[in-house]
Amino acid sequence: MTVTFSEVTKVYQGKKPAVENLNLEVHTGELLVLIGPSGCGKTTTLRMINRLEEPTHGKIQIDGRDIEKFKEEELRRGIGYTVQQTGLFPHMTVKDNIEVVPRLLKWPKDKRDERVRELLAMVNMDFEEFAHRYPRQLSGGQQQRIGVLRSLAADPPIILMDEPFGALDPISREVLQIELKKLQARLQKTIIFVTHDIDEAIRLGDRIAIFQTGQLVQLGSPQEIVKNPVNEFVASFIKKNYQFETSNLSLKALDLASVDFHPYESHDDRIILSIDGSDDFYLVDSDHRFIGTISKENVKANQITADKVLQPIRVYDSVQNILSIFKDVNTLPVVDDGNKLVGVITSLSLMNAVARLVGGNES
Amino acid sequence: MNYIGYLWSTYNSQIIQAMWQQIYLVGISLVCGAIVSIPLGIYLSKHTRLATWVITAVSILQTIPSLAFFAIILPILGIGATPALIVLFLYSLLPMLRNTYTGLRSVDPTLIDVAKGMGMTSFQRLIFVELRLAAPLIVAGIRLSTIYLVSWATMASLIGAGGFGDLIFAGIDNYNNDLIITGAVPTALMAFIASMIFTLIRRYVTPIGLRRA
Amino acid sequence: MTVTFSDILSASFVHLYLSLIGTFAGGLIGFIVAVLGRNHARILTVFLTIAELIQTFPSIAMLALLLLVFGLGNNTLIVALALYGIMPVLQNTYEGLSAVDPMLIDVGRGMGMTKRQVLRRVELPLTFPMILAGFRVSLVTSIGIATIGVFVGSGGLGLFIYRGLQMLDNQIMLEGAVPAAILAILVELLIGLLERRLAKR
Ligand SMILES: Nc1ncnc2c1ncn2[C@@H]1O[C@H](COP(=O)(O)OP(=O)(O)O)[C@@H](O)[C@H]1O
Ligand SMILES: [Mg+2]
DSSP, X not given: OOEEEEEEEEOOTTXXXXXXXXXXXXXXXXXXXXXXXXXXXXXXXXXXXXXXXXXXXXXXXXXXXXXXXXXXXXXHHTEEEEETTOOOOTTSOHHHHHHHHHHHTTOOHHHHHHHHHHHHHHTTOOHHHHTTOOXXXXXXXXXXXXXXXXXXTTOOSEEEEXXXXXXXXXXXXXXXXXXXXXXXXXXXXXXXXEESOHHHHHHHOSEEEEEETTEEEEEEOHHHHHHOOSSHHHHHHHHHHHOSOSSOSSOBHHHHSBOOEEEEEEETTEEEEEETTOSSEEEEETTOBEEEEEOHHHHHTTOOSOOBOOOOEETTOBHHHHHHHHTTOSOEEEEOTTOBEEEEEOHHHHHHHHHHHHHSSOO | OHHHHHHHHHHHXXXXXXXXXHHHHHHHHHHHHHHHHHHXXXXXXXXXXXXXXXXXXXXXXXXXXXXXXXXXXXXXXXXXXXXHHHHHHHXXXXXXXXXXXXXXXXXXXXXHHHHHXXXXXXXXXXXXXXXXXXXXXXXXXXXXXXXXXXXXXXXXXXXXXXXXXXXXXXXXHTTOHHHHHHHHHHHHHHHHHHHHHHHHHHHHHSOGGGSOO | OOOOHHHHHHHHHHHHHHHHHHXXXXXXXXXXXXXXXXXXXXXXXXXXXXXXXXXXXXXXXXXXXXXXXXXXXXXXXXHHHHHHHHHXXXXXXXXXXXXXXXXXXXXXXXXXXXXXXXXXXXXXXXXXXXXXXXXXXXXXXXHHHHHGGGGGTOOSTHHHHHHHHHHTOHHHHHHHHHHHHHHHHHHHHXXXXXXXXXXXX
């Protein structure tokens, strides 16, 4: 289902517009990330979709139908909603929490039971062990998992997530990102996901919408945004997290790299990432620091140790340097000064970079 | 044991009569008080501007000494069980009102927001989320009201409403220690028992997920 | 028989005086127990339970039973007020002390203060507003109970109410009841104001 914003403005009484003249179409089955500094209007944008806030001007449509045409409660029952504070009802068990919307929709008991089992299985949580626990008896990561499952419970086509992993420790956060990515690959929901963490946005988003003081300033795929920030604001927003200079004219390592990681799996505090154009997998710790490379075979065999010792290169290493190394390898991890893995140079990414240089735009 | 037996055989008919009068006074005023104050508390929790005024007024009213309250009401309403019930009813409102209001206001706004976002109607929200979470505090308010009422109902004897106060005041007036004990001990027992009952109910209505380990 | 304004005034002073003595005595007990027991949760729970039980005791029943021990006069009333006065101060002092940020205590200790000095210079000043709130609740209750002290032979405004009731004289009755109500409300408002002043700092 598509969600379309047409010239939407929201003004809270006595304040500057929280969202101003927003035009945006969220495509069916995509995960769109809304990102920007605190107070830029992300939450407001999200909450207008399920009518927790009403726009001051403009209209919002779902599959072409104005959302004001729906009955408020019915609209909301058809849209999943997850928030940072989990919002789990402390007086309800895990099962009761997940079942809230199915109950509102008057699903019969066995259908609800089956649904809870199915959902818990999706995140590898044992029904017998967890279904009858109370939120208090779960870890932060488990609570947020249940929060996500709850928003999926009635199988809504659209899901709104407001910084769902924002309050988690880095390890749990990355684990949940991986799970969400897997769920999404399977379920193909239309997800609108708010975050203020650019790493999270790049990892999860099919597209990213960057907001600044109520305005949408850039919309595009993660690569587009990292490579071609439209203005100083976007550039500095990304730079804050990557700590390298993109506006420098001479090419650096990162300009040649692909940055579109896909979380694949997590093991304790280690995370395995994959990236387009490389058969290998990349192992990082909870702070995204590079540990090593693992071959596909070893990952399949559950051998989670770095098996290739590839010397990573720095984000600002020069092209000459890189090309001299690249003769002997197929892929080259790129790390920043904190040894964080920020990209991988592959033949594919090199070709893209060349194409950009020659053609002046991205293929 | 002997002494208790002696008191019982001497005063049993008076004790039983006083007990029923006391239960009647406390019971009626408590039930009426709850019927008025709990819905009012719910209403106020949605109208916070008004609530600030009402709660302030109500807290000030509550500071008025019980005997003074009876004395101020007496010239207006006269004596007997009915004026006593009115005073008791008025006084019982306050703790229940305050606790209902505070209980509902202290429900985490995120939960209310999420309940709304999931498509609960405001009535469903009230029943399944807000009241459920505020229940322990509301019961605590009922307990407090009951304890006050037992104490106040004893004073109601002064305006001719009967109850254990009859025995206590007669005992004091006549320097009759037996009568004092016969009045005071059951009054205290009644307060303790009521307190215990509501403490148990409170534990029962506390959602398992919120009970202390 | 008529009651003059100065009669009412002096009865009000007696009333306040008796209430204050009882409240201070009870509050002192509550305060000391809370301070000494602040690191002994078990013992404190026992005291809190007892204090709570006392609170549940209907006031006229309490006065009547104490009368058997202490006889007619102010003593019975003051003992009752002291008993009721333990709980609010005990609980608030304890809660206030538990709410002090442990880091501040560490900092105090780190600067070389002894435990006593930390208590005096850090913990108690931070807890003071809570203690004051407990004292206010306790004093207002005391003023209320003091009105029925007349039945066990103590002085104060209850005297007029009692006489009025006996002689079925509304005026005398109100001359006790209204000042008693005003006194309670004034104490509530004034100490409440002081609390808010302190909170602002
Ligand atoms: N309910 C509200 N009432 C008034 N102002 C609000 C409300 N919610 C948000 N705002 C204001 O709107 C702006 C955008 O807020 P929000 O959408 O929450 O931003 P974000 O989620 O990006 O941090 C902020 O200036 C915020 O103060
Ligand atoms: Mg937000």
